[in-house]
Amino acid sequence: MPPKFIKILLFLIFPALILIGCSESDPVINDIRSQGKLIVLTRNAPTTYYLGADDAPAGFEYDLSMALADSLNVEVEYKIYDKIEDILAAINNGEGHLVAAGLTHTDSRAVNHIFGPSYKSVQQQVVCHRAGRLPKGTEDLLTRSILIIAESSYQETLKELQKDYPKLNWETTSELSTEQVLEKIVNKEVDCTVIDSNIFTLNRRYFPALITAFPISEQQNLAWVLPPDAEFFQQYVSDWFVKIEKNSLLSIIKERYYGYADIFDYYNNHVFLKRIKSRLPKYESAFRQYAEQYQVPWTLLAAQSYQESGWNAKARSHTGVRGLMMLTQTTAKAMGIKKRIDPLQSIKGGAKYLNYMLKRVPEDVADADRVWFALAAYNVGFAHMLDARKLARELGKSPSTWHDMREILPLLSQKKYYKNLKYGYARGSEPVKYIDRIRYYQDVLVHVLVSNS
Structure with a gap:
């Protein structure tokens, strides 16, 4: 048998061998095998999962999780959640095998949740309407109305800043999507919001009236959230990310969704x-x-x-x-x-x-x-x-x-x-x-x- 063919064969059967070896001791892998599908919890958004051209599913998290399922040789079922608190509760309650929803790995979340490896760096940004005077720093936010997504990493950041700026206030929403919050800023119902840089990079095409005022956090990492007691599955996912970084699959998926986003021009x-x-x-x-x-x-x-x-x-x-x-x-x-x-x-x-x-x-x-x-x-x-x-x-x-x-x-x-x-x-x-x-x-x-x- 030619050496190249042997390599291809090992590449194809490697995931199956891992699953067989780990299934007895890992309830998550065992459940994936018994059901023949990977249950992915996600959100409906441009950076995660949405219906694109011809009503076909698309999105960075969609493509990434589909690739993981292919490596496991199973189908995928997607469950859509509107609220971050609901999706995090669902994974801990055993309602899925992973959360692929563009969530940042924060210290407070890590206390109650298991994260996979990071796959993209982002930075929280203050986003406002480009008309009018933009805030230049946290002190300028004291006189601005701010609306953010509830139970988000943005809320954690603002609470930390509030220790130094006691008069810093904001409102949260569990009912509105990020896009709906951005629409409120476009309509000048709210002054500003806080969102991750990757989210704004994609959404500014749809809301050209908005602009980044200033970054409000250090760089943070996006990562999947896994169920409790998923030690072997966590290791499988970590090994898989190493592989797709080496074979450029991760870069290909990133390019597919972010490779052309930087050409934004307000006038055009x-x-x-x-x-x-x-x-x-x-x-x-x-x-x-x-x-x-x-x-x-x-x-x-x-x-x-x-x-x-x-x-x-x-x-x-x-x-x-x-x-x-x-x-x-x-x-x-x-x-x-x-x-x-x-x-x-x-x-x-x-x-x-x-x-x-x-x-x-x-x-x-x-x-x-x-x-x-x-x-x-x-x-x-x-x-x-x-x-x-x-x-x-x-x-x-x-x-x-x-x-x-x-x-x-x-x-x-x-x-x-x-x-x-x-x-x-x-x-x-x-x-x-x-x-x-x-x-x-x-x-x-x-x-x-x-x-x-």
């Missing part, structure tokens, strides 16, 4: 939200029609069109590309499009061309990344994608994941790399920026659609 975001209302309705039915015909998500097609033209049917660039999808004459002709500035023809041509690129994506590319490879080829050309894959192999990177390819593509503009490639120089950073913006626009669009529904 504001314009995009306005154009969802003013321009998108004219073309939405066409996006839906041709997206269905050519088997791509319509929100992705609409986001790509916005990145290309800002939903301007008469858009033209200095290179001669035109229309909603900014097609070249060559591409339009190949796709059977006669009039590029005709909205329906342009959308059809763009959808058809994206579908064409999707079919050319090599089979070894991960399913979740195939559309990003296709969009990169749409932007920079399929030949340069082949060069990038070749270079990835030479540099010990994966040619099959977008996580690695987004690092490799910019190298195509460096002479020491492109001089040895078949198709030569390319502005490889462009497709990376192109896809980041499309992902950004699609995410905001889906959020608006879900909120409106």
Whole structure:
């Protein structure tokens, strides 16, 4: 038997061997095995678990917990909770196998709960409306109204600060979600709140009127919460996190949700939200029609069109590309499009061309990344994608994941790399920026659609 095959076989059966060895002495692992499923307790939020495009489950915690379940070779059941106190009580009462809800590992929580390893660092931030005078420090909060989530780590931080600032006051809520609290600030019903940096990073796209005033804590770590008496399961989870850090799976999931979040621009975001209302309705039915015909998500097609033209049917660039999808004459002709500035023809041509690129994506590319490879080829050309894959192999990177390819593509503009490639120089950073913006626009669009529904 070839050594490589033996390694793969051991990689696949290793989790099962651990489960068999530990099940007799660990009630959690034994319960997972007997039920054939991992029960995950979580919250409905952009950083944890939500229904995304086409009503498919998504979220950082969703992807991470699904990967854990895959390693255990079991199914997953998700239980959604609204309140932090309820979800922490539920795990201690045996209602699930882990809490994957973006909770910080704090000293006070560690007294009554078992935590797994940390997987992301965050910092608590004071968030306020960008209009008006922003608080610069804790003393400025004494004259501000503050609303935070009850039983949160934010409450712990404010209580600690209250020792030095006795007049510091705030209100808590168990009924409102973080997004609802942010809406109150947007509507100027409340001055400020405190939330983790990762939560604000994702939510500022939806609430561009908000801004970080100042950090109010040191760096803290997010971690899963495990049931009591889960010693062996805790060790399994710890070993699993070590493995996914080594094989880049953790980095891939982080990139999937946070990799494009930093491109936030207040003005551009504001314009995009306005154009969802003013321009998108004219073309939405066409996006839906041709997206269905050519088997791509319509929100992705609409986001790509916005990145290309800002939903301007008469858009033209200095290179001669035109229309909603900014097609070249060559591409339009190949796709059977006669009039590029005709909205329906342009959308059809763009959808058809994206579908064409999707079919050319090599089979070894991960399913979740195939559309990003296709969009990169749409932007920079399929030949340069082949060069990038070749270079990835030479540099010990994966040619099959977008996580690695987004690092490799910019190298195509460096002479020491492109001089040895078949198709030569390319502005490889462009497709990376192109896809980041499309992902950004699609995410905001889906959020608006879900909120409106």
